[in-house]
Amino acid sequence: MASTLHSFDDGAALAAALADEVAARLKVAISDRGAASIAVSGGSTPKRFFEALSGKDIDWSKVTVVLVDERFVPADSPRSNHLLVATHLLKDKAAAATFVPLYHEAPSIDAAAQIATKETASVGKPFDVAILGMGGDGHTASFFPHGNHLATALDLSTPPGVMTMAAAGAGEERLTFTFSALSDARLLVLHIEGQEKKDVLAKAQAGSDETEMPIRAVLNRAASPLNIYWAP
Numbered sequence: 001m002a003s004t005l006h007s008f009d010d011g012a013a014l015a016a017a018l019a020d021e022v023a024a025r026l027k028v029a030i031s032d033r034g035a036a037s038i039a040v041s042g043g044s045t046p047k048r049f050f051e052a053l054s055g056k057d058i059d060w061s062k063v064t065v066v067l068v069d070e071r072f073v074p075a076d077s078p079r080s081n082h083l084l085v086a087t088h089l090l091k092d093k094a095a096a097a098t099f100v101p102l103y104h105e106a107p108s109i110d111a112a113a114q115i116a117t118k119e120t121a122s123v124g125k126p127f128d129v130a131i132l133g134m135g136g137d138g139h140t141a142s143f144f145p146h147g148n149h150l151a152t153a154l155d156l157s158t159p160p161g162v163m164t165m166a167a168a169g170a171g172e173e174r175l176t177f178t179f180s181a182l183s184d185a186r187l188l189v190l191h192i193e194g195q196e197k198k199d200v201l202a203k204a205q206a207g208s209d210e211t212e213m214p215i216r217a218v219l220n221r222a223a224s225p226l227n228i229y230w231a232p
C-alpha cells in the first residue's frame with residue numbers, strides 16, 4: 001500500500017498537525033459509529049503529540065485508547081507505556097476517555113496476553129486510528145528484529161489480538177498487538193522524528209527482509225495507506 005510523507009519544520013508543528021488530523025478522525029468515527037478507538041505507541045517520540053491531543057474538544061467519553069505495545073512491567077514502572085499515556089494523554093479533556101491496558105498482573109506473560117486479547121476484543125477491528133513509532137533498529141510496535149514470535153506477529157493470517165515478544169534489543173518481554181490488528185486502521189500513521197530515524201526509514205525502504213527490520217511489514221504490506229509524519 002502506498003505511503004505519504006508529511007514533513008514539518010519541527011516537532012511542535014508536527015504534533016499540532018497530527019493532533020488536528022487525529023481529532024478530526026475521532027470526531028468522524030463518533031459521528032458515524034457512536035464511538036472511536038485509537039491505538040498509540042510508547043517511547044519518547046509521542047509526548048508532544050499526546051499533550052496536543054489531550055486538549056482537543058472531542059466527546060472523549062466515547063473514545064477508547066489502547067497501546068500498540070507494552071513492556072511487561074506494571075503501570076507504575078518508569079518503563080511503562082501505560083504510565084506515559086496516563087501522564088501525557090489521559091488528562092485535560094482526554095481524561096474522560098476509556099483506557100484499556102495491555103499489562104495485567106498474571107502468573108505469566110502468556111496469561112497476560114490472553115487477558116489483554118480478551119479485554120481489547122471489542123475495541124477497533126479496525127481501529128479508527130493507529131499511531132506507530134519506530135526504533136533505531138527498525139522495530140515498530142514490539143515487532144523487534146529477530147523477535148521470538150516475530151513471524152507469527154507479522155503474519156496477516158494471525159488473528160487480531162495481543163501476543164508476547166522477546167528479543168535481544170527489547171529489554172523486558174513485551175506485549176504487542178498483532179500486525180493484523182494494526183494494519184487496517186482507518187488512519188494508519190508512522191510518527192518519527194530526527195534525521196537518524198529518517199535514515200533508518202530510508203534503509204528500511206531500500207530492502208525487504210522483515211526479520212532484520214520489521215517496520216518493512218508496515219511499509220510494504222499494510223492494508224491501509226501509511227501516513228508518515230516526520231520532523232527534524
Ligand SMILES: O=C1O[C@H](COP(=O)(O)O)[C@@H](O)[C@H](O)[C@H]1O
Pocket residue numbers: 040041042043044045046068069070071081132133134135136140141142
Ligand atoms: O520500545 C518502544 O519504542 C518504539 C520507539 O520509541 P522511541 O522512543 O524511539 O520513540 C515505540 O514506538 C514503541 O511503542 C515502544 O514500546
